[in-house]
Amino acid sequence: MSGKHVKLSPASWKLKTAGILVAIAAVFMISFYMLDLNLVRFVERLGNAGRVLALFVAFDATVLPDAILEMLTSLAIAVAALAVGFIISIALAFLAAANTAPSKIIASIIKSMVAIIRAVPSLVWILMIVASIGFGNTAGMVALLLSTCGYLVKAFASSIEEKGSDSIEAMRAVGANWFGIVLKGVLPGVIGSFLSWTSIRFESNITESVTLGMVGVGGIGTLLMRAISQFNYGRIVAILAVIVSFMLFVELVATALRRRINK
Amino acid sequence: MGKALLSIKNLRKSYDKFEALRGIDIEFNEGEFVVMIGSSGAGKSTFIRCINRMIDPSDGEIVFSDGVHMEKLRGAALRRKRAQIGMIFQHYNLIGRVNVIKNVMHGQLGQVPFWRSLLGLYPEAEKRRAVELLEEVGLSEQIFKRADALSGGQMQRVGICRAVMQNPKLLLADEPIASLDPKSSEIVMDCLKRITKQRGLCCIVNLHQVDFAKKYADRIIGVKAGKIVLDGSPDALTDEIVRYIYSGEQTTVEEAQEKPVPSSGRRSAAHA
Ligand SMILES: Nc1ncnc2c1ncn2[C@@H]1O[C@H](COP(=O)(O)OP(=O)(O)O)[C@@H](O)[C@H]1O
Numbered sequence: 001m002s003g004k005h006v007k008l009s010p011a012s013w014k015l016k017t018a019g020i021l022v023a024i025a026a027v028f029m030i031s032f033y034m035l036d037l038n039l040v041r042f043v044e045r046l047g048n049a050g051r052v053l054a055l056f057v058a059f060d061a062t063v064l065p066d067a068i069l070e071m072l073t074s075l076a077i078a079v080a081a082l083a084v085g086f087i088i089s090i091a092l093a094f095l096a097a098a099n100t101a102p103s104k105i106i107a108s109i110i111k112s113m114v115a116i117i118r119a120v121p122s123l124v125w126i127l128m129i130v131a132s133i134g135f136g137n138t139a140g141m142v143a144l145l146l147s148t149c150g151y152l153v154k155a156f157a158s159s160i161e162e163k164g165s166d167s168i169e170a171m172r173a174v175g176a177n178w179f180g181i182v183l184k185g186v187l188p189g190v191i192g193s194f195l196s197w198t199s200i201r202f203e204s205n206i207t208e209s210v211t212l213g214m215v216g217v218g219g220i221g222t223l224l225m226r227a228i229s230q231f232n233y234g235r236i237v238a239i240l241a242v243i244v245s246f247m248l249f250v251e252l253v254a255t256a257l258r259r260r261i262n263k
Numbered sequence: 264m265g266k267a268l269l270s271i272k273n274l275r276k277s278y279d280k281f282e283a284l285r286g287i288d289i290e291f292n293e294g295e296f297v298v299m300i301g302s303s304g305a306g307k308s309t310f311i312r313c314i315n316r317m318i319d320p321s322d323g324e325i326v327f328s329d330g331v332h333m334e335k336l337r338g339a340a341l342r343r344k345r346a347q348i349g350m351i352f353q354h355y356n357l358i359g360r361v362n363v364i365k366n367v368m369h370g371q372l373g374q375v376p377f378w379r380s381l382l383g384l385y386p387e388a389e390k391r392r393a394v395e396l397l398e399e400v401g402l403s404e405q406i407f408k409r410a411d412a413l414s415g416g417q418m419q420r421v422g423i424c425r426a427v428m429q430n431p432k433l434l435l436a437d438e439p440i441a442s443l444d445p446k447s448s449e450i451v452m453d454c455l456k457r458i459t460k461q462r463g464l465c466c467i468v469n470l471h472q473v474d475f476a477k478k479y480a481d482r483i484i485g486v487k488a489g490k491i492v493l494d495g496s497p498d499a500l501t502d503e504i505v506r507y508i509y510s511g512e513q514t515t516v517e518e519a520q521e522k523p524v525p526s527s528g529r530r531s532a533a534h535a
């Protein structure tokens with residue numbers, strides 16, 4: 001070998017990497033500056049935390065029956081949105097994924113709608129929906145359905161795009177139509193990851209459902225908001241306990257489901 | 264030699280400016296086992312995929328003996344004609360999570376109404392035929408195994424069964440043994456040849472192993488840079504012609520020279 005040392009990457013690549021690193025550092029510093037964080041004040045205030053925390057030691061058990069009932073409402077809204085969203089998202093994902101889309105125009109319409117849905121926080125959706133159909137469980141369900149589809153369509157479509165090209169080729173070659181290609185060729189290979197995505201989404205649906213309750217949709221969020229505005233620490237603690245135990249339970253169930261699916 | 268089955272005239276295919284097929288004229292007959300050889304990039308896959316329109320040709324005619332012009336078909340008519348042509352892939356292209364017999368039944372997807380296949384309501388006679396086919400290729404034990412639990416050689420035999428399940432007159436196989444070890448390759452090629460001969464099918468196979476081509480082919484076609492440079496019996500494939508077909512690409516030239524094609528002398532002597 002000659003005396004020149006061996007490069008493992010071209011000089012241009014190193015320059016690009018350095019540039020990207022500098023840019024990331026700059027963005028980080030600018031964000032910090034713009035947030036105007038006052039760490040000194042934060043540390044001073046920490047002294048008060050003990051006093052506030054002491055108030056939270058209370059526990060008002062009388063709110064439990066109500067809290068559990070309302071938690072179930074929140075859960076129902078989340079599950080309903082998830083179930084309906086699952087079906088809708090499967091259909092939309094196959095219409096949108098690059099390798100299964102029957103029409104490029106329909107595909108890009110779906111993809112841009114999903115992008116818009118994802119760009120707008122569901123809190124904003126709920127306010128718009130409330131403005132049109134009023135408060136209540138239906139508004140919550142519709143708002144949650146939107147964000148569920150926004151998440152699942154994108155996830156499902158990416159699963160379809162990364163798998164399935166071999167199977168699609170085979171199904172095309174036997175003369176199958178679009179439904180044959182999709183349902184017989186692609187779906188068996190992606191249904192497992194669809195279910196995984198859905199179980200991941202399940203947890204955030206519940207969190208979102210609780211949050212939506214705080215702006216007036218039904219469910220435990222409403223109860224929590226009321227307790228907070230009354231500074232009723234005993235109730236707040238009891239309600240939070242219900243929420244946390246439900247979330248833990250859901251997490252356990254979802255993990256167990258995922259493990260079964262991936263087997 | 265059987266009746267004419269397929270006639271191809273002036274077939275051309277360009278990818279952007281690059282011409283992958285530069286005017287191919289050829290006929291195929293019923294019941295013949297044709298092996299196509301040529302260095303990688305010669306246009307073998309493009310040619311085979313134009314026949315069943317997995318790729319749309321840029322110019323030329325693909326005419327079947329029933330008068331159908333393959334290059335003109337669209338939509339449902341195209342799917343109906345494709346359903347009559349079996350295809351076998353280098354990577355088997357089975358549906359991994361689905362069991363073996365269901366994979367074989369997929370060969371019927373272009374022939375039964377879709378709602379029937381969706382519910383698994385294939386005709387009883389066809390299901391029995393699938394079982395018999397799997398027995399014939401030695402996979403009767405594996406019927407209910409998931410396709411992704413099989414070995415490569417077993418998967419390719421399932422791929423053959425799926426293609427034959429279409430009741431085709433023509434089978435296309437694009438590098439069916441390129442991902443297999445020599446032993447499995449032999450088993451798969453034996454299966455393919457036996458099944459197509461029994462049923463009188465025409466089979467067009469792309470291979471890059473010259474020894475396999477000589478062993479199995481009734482007729483060998485040499486493709487080079489998008490044109491046919493050889494069309495004849497295996498005996499016509501001399502070492503010089505092999506070297507010519509594979510010249511122009513360094514690695515394949517060396518391969519061809521390293522393996523001074525076995526048995527060519529012996530074989531022509533035996534035939535003489
Ligand atoms: N989709 C494609 N786009 C552009 N060029 C292609 C495409 N498919 C094949 N080619 C080119 O066409 C030529 C023939 O390819 P192919 O038919 O795959 O050859 P072979 O199967 O003999 O190896 C190659 O040079 C290849 O690079």
Ligand SMILES: [Mg+2]
Pocket residue numbers: 307308309438
């Ligand atoms: Mg090829």
